[in-house]
Amino acid sequence: MAVCSPQPTLVGRDDELDLLSRLLGEVMGGAGRSVWIEGEPGIGKSALLESFLAEAARRGCAVRSATAEEFGHRVPLHVMLECLGATPGSADPGLRDVAELLSCGAHGDPVTAAAERLLGHVDRLTADGPLVLAVDDLQWADEFSVPLLHRLSRLALRRPLLLVCVCRPAPRRPDLVTLRRGLTASDAEMLRLSALTPAAVATLAAGLAAALTVRPEKRPSISPALRETAEQAAGNPSYLRELLAALAREDRLRWDGDTVDVDSAEPPRTLADAVTDRLAFLSPGALELLRTAALLGRAFSVTCLEAVVGRSALELTAALEEATATGVLAESELLLAFRHPMVRQALYERPPAGLRLALHLQAARALADAGLAVEHVAEQLLAALRTSEHVPVGGWAVDWLLVAGRTLVGRAPRDAAELLGLAVAGLPADDPRRESLEAILATALVLLGRRDEAVRLAEKVAAATRDSVRAAEMSWTAAWAMTDDDRHEAALAVLGRALRAPGLSPAWSARLHAMLARAAIADGDLGRARAAARQALDEAARSGDRPAAAAAEHAAGLLLGHRGEPSEAAARFEHGLAVAELCDDPETQDLRLRLRQDRAYALLAQERHADADLAAGELLAAAERTAAPPRLACARILAADVHYHAGRWDDAVAQLDAAAASDDLIPAGDRRWLHGLAAVIAVHRDDQASAESHLGAVPAGETFAGTAYVPLARALLAERRDLTGEALAVLTGLLDRAGTVYHRHIWLPVLLRLALRDGDDALARAARVAAGEPAAAGTPAVSRTAVARHCAGLIESDAEALGAAVAAYRAMGRPLQLAQTLEDTAVVLAERGDLRAARTAHSEATELYTGLGARWDLLRADTRLRRHGVQRRRGPRRRAATGWEALTPAELTVARLVADGRPNPDIAASLFVSRRTVEVHVSHILSKLGVRSRVEIAREAAGRLELPSAV
Known part of the structure; x- marks a missing residue:
């Protein structure tokens, strides 16, 4: 592919050009100004200036400009002489005299005299008309030109002169700082160029790619892959030009019609030298420090950098301020970060691979010795290990993992699993440290959703160890993985053997009994669960062990929630969380997240929507900081449930879609929760294909968490397809099932309505009885009352009872149930001949359904009421699929x-x-x-x- 050099192109600077054009208009009207343009190297200062000066010349304004040179400071007034054309061959006698004055070494102070004459020359030029005087790369200007520019800025206050100073933010010379401060004080315009917007980057990249590949398309476009690659330049036109030029040199740009694409996201091999050459403006100390910082990743803390280089923050201040002022580094919350990923990559790849390996290992040791965050140490170790397959995890690293491994599992489980796996693989079978590392690794595997691997490893360690504490821990870990995988009987068997083992401590007895209660609840054996939970609480109190106490409280709360006592369950979860927070150690981190999740669910079950919303937000924030993907997915499902009941279905779907990214890793019960809730929303929105897909992901069988949504979705889908008998069969199965009382307000009215439609009065009466039976006593009174009155109003065609249910649902903030009750109310009113009131109720139901996007409910309501002559005057448009x-x-x-x-x-x-x-x-x-x-x-x-x- 032929490659040419693209010419500098000004893109994305319309606002800046508009500002300069406005200032030019003021000068041409007789009002002078000064402007200071500042920005990191390569950001487009010179291109902006060039474009502006061309516009000034087109508009008939006199233009004088020059660019300071890095070594031009050796000649007094060098940049101003060049700017004004003061040379021995100048056509202007006065300018020739200035050049001669400086070259012949006249008596007195020739530089001062020359500066006075140059100032007078500019004064005369402005008397003839407006003048634009611009100096680029002012950071290299000689020391005599800077004071002259200051005097020219004062001249601009009374003459039609636009003085333009263009400068990098570093080096921060004292005379330039003084000049900038003086300009600010005289109301000069301060213009700092920032990174180009993504839209401007895409436009510039398209033009550069077309020029580099000699394909000057009229309107070229770039592929998503090339757009993503271009973002590595972080909005810096110069770096973008280097990036695309390197891709073109390696023949990695290709055309597909009128779109240019890149063959892979790999950074160009030839880019590192080009980019690092552009960093030559940095001082040697700053450049060396940046090379070390590149080892720490794109973002890093000064504390980590201190540890690796062995120097204090005070000693690093000058170099870091220089790197920040020049735009190489930027502040990112409490960290520093490379503004341009490609700059960090270029600095990182400059040393040979073997040297980088040694540097990573050295950095890891320094961070560990300094006692810094374990995840930073792990990152450096893994970077070294990924550099070469032949580097074992040995020596100090193994000993460090024995001490820090559990903390690492809590903070970075993926890195922990990889590092621990490599360490275990590199140790001989008879190394006493191997068993300890395997025990830590088993926990990491459970957290990551790799439950089969965790069970195999935990059972292996439990069988081989002579340590009773480790055996108990591994039995607990295996049972944890089995319970999450719906292997309840196997979990109960493992826990039973562990509890019969001799020498079991009270603390581990409590934790094992707590896990036993969880497994028994999931298995439906509430008697065994009750005994285990009681034993867990007793053993935890006897041991004084906080993690055991938190686990016991969690088990007790689960049991209460399953029995339909959400208020008492929430109190248990709250107390367990308070105890667990006192531990604040990696061993209880997942338990703390579970307690937060179950507390939020219990609050939702109590109709405490505001509290549940707040608790769900706190849970998500904590999970996004520390949780492994499966636990984060579970937190998202809980948040989706809260959004669903509050009527924020779009937010619920977003959370469910995010959770589905970890679908294969989520515990079985939570997967049913996810797909059941997603299917329910899909049916309401008349997306039958999506509902079928979600229901197809749910295996047959019963479990505790979230299963009410699965049969409800199946029943709603059957009703949508006019299979009333099938829908009734599914919901009737729920009627006799204990547990999950909280969801009764969702499906009991649906069951009763379908039973009446099918003429099954006995089933309808059974549904009405179930709405107020003792088993529902744990449900909040307002919810229980609303369900009972809704069901009574349906079976008795009692509009007053339905009206009471409407008021209750309105107070509860349940938009779906409110809309469904209004729909039923409208039908009853229409049957009684009160069409005006029926239309009112139908209209409000329609508005609620429309807000939810519940297209199937709208269709059903219209169908039911149309036979009574009640129709919407103007139906809501069906939301388009695209656009x-x-x-x-x-x-x-x-x-x-x-x-x-x-x-x-x-x-x-x-x-x-x-x-x-x-x-x-x-x-x-x-x-x-x-x-x-x-x-x-x-x-x-x-x-x-x-x-x-x-x-």
Whole structure:
């Protein structure tokens, strides 16, 4: 592929050009000004200046400009002489005299005299008309030109002179700092160039790619892969040009029609030298420090850097300030980060691979010796191990893992599993340290959802060890994995053997009994669960062990929740969490997350929606910081459940989609919860294909968590297909089942309505009785009352009872149940001939269903009421499948913020949702709009959306 050198192109600087053009207009009107343009190397300062000066010349303004040279400071007034054309061959006699004055060594102070004459020359030029005087790369200017520029800025206050100073933020010379301060004081315009927007980067990359490959398309476009590659330049045009030039040199740019693509995301091999050459402006000390910082990743703490280089923060201050001022580094919360990933990559790859390996190992040892965060040490060790397959994990690293391994599992389970696995593989079978590392590894495997591996390893260690504590721990770990995998009988057997083992401590007896209670609950043996939970509490109190006490409280809370006592369960979870928080160790981290999740669920079951919403948010925040993917997915499912009941279905779907990314790793019960809830929403929204897909992912069988959603979804889907008998059979199975009382308000009215429709009065009466039977006593009174009155109103065609249920559901904040009750009320009123009241109830139900996107419910309500002559005057349009009309309100809000250039973390913070939720919304937007990037979202949004959106 032929390659040519692209010419500098100004893209994405319209606002800056508009500002300079406005200042030019003021000068041409007689009002002088000064402007200071600042920005990191390569950000486009010179291209902006060149474009502006061309415009000034076109508009008939006199232009004088020059660029300071790095070694030009040796000649007094060098840059000003060049700017004004003061040379021995100048046509202007006065300028020739200035050049001669400086070259012949006149008596007195020739530099001062020359400066006075240059100032007078500029004064005369402005008397003839407006003048633009510009100096680029001012950081290299000689020491005599800078004071002259200061005097020229004062001249601009009374003459039609626009003085333009262009400078890097470093080196921070005292005379330039003084000049900048003086300009600021005289009301000069301060213009700092920031990184190009993603849209501008895409436009510039397309033009550069076309020029580099000698394909000057009229409107070239770039592929998503090349767009992602271009983002490595972090909005710096110069780095982007180097990146694409390197790709072109390696023949990695290819055309597909009028789109240019890249063959892979691998950084170009020839890029490192080009990029590091561009860093030559840095001092040797700053450059050396950056090479070390590159080992620590794109973002790093000064504390880690101190440890690795063996110097204090005070000693590093000058170099770090230089790197930050020049834009190589930027602040990222409490860390420093390389602004340009490709700069960090270039610095990182400069040393040979063997040297990088040694540097990583040295960095790991330094971080460990300094007692810094275990995940940082692990990152360095893994970086070394990934560099070469022949480097064993031995010596101090194994000893460090024995001490820090459990903490590492809690903070970075994936890294821990990889590092521990490599360490175990490298140790001989008779090494006494191997068993200890395997025990830690087993826990990491459970957290990561690799439960089969965890069971095999835990049972192997338990069988071989002579340590009773380790045997108990491994039995507990194996049972944990088995319970999460629905292997309840196997878990109960393992726990039974462990509890019969001699020498069992009270603390481990408590933890094993707590796990036994969990397994028994999941297995449906509530008597055994009750005895185990009681034993766990007793043993925990006797031992004084906090992790054991927290586990026992958790088991007791689960039992209470399963028995339909959410208030008491929430109290147990709250107490268990308080105890676990006192531990604050890696061993209880997953337990703390479980307690938070179950507490939020219990709050939801009590109709304490605001508290449940807050608890779910706290859970997600904690899980996103520390949890392994399976536990984070479970937290998302809980948050989705809270959103579902509050009527925020778009947010619920976003959380469920995010959780589904870890579908294969989630415990079996939680998978049923995920797919059941997703299927319920899909049926309500009349997306039968999606509902079938989710239900197909649920294996047959019963379990505790979330199963009410699965049969409900199956029943709703059957009803949608006019298979009333099948729907009734599914829901009747729930009627006789103990547990999951909390969900009765969802499906009992559905069962009763279908029974009446099918003429099964006996089943309808049974449903009504179930709504108020003692088994429902644990349900909050307002919910129990609403369900009972709803069912009574249905079976008796009692509009007053239904009206009481409407009021209750309205107070509870249950939009779906409120809409369904209003629908039933409208039908009863229509049957009584009160069509006006029926239309009112139907209208409100329609509004609620529309807000939820519940298309099937709308269709059902219309069908039921149409036979009574009640029709909507104007039905809501069915949401389109593609295009802007297909976007939900939540997606429209996110689209506005994306188009406004807001990154995902900022959007998440402004909307009070998780980053992953925003990512899912963006994914849906891309799919519905048929575009491939955030840039294209912004382009499509132009003229459609009001920007920015008020949040």
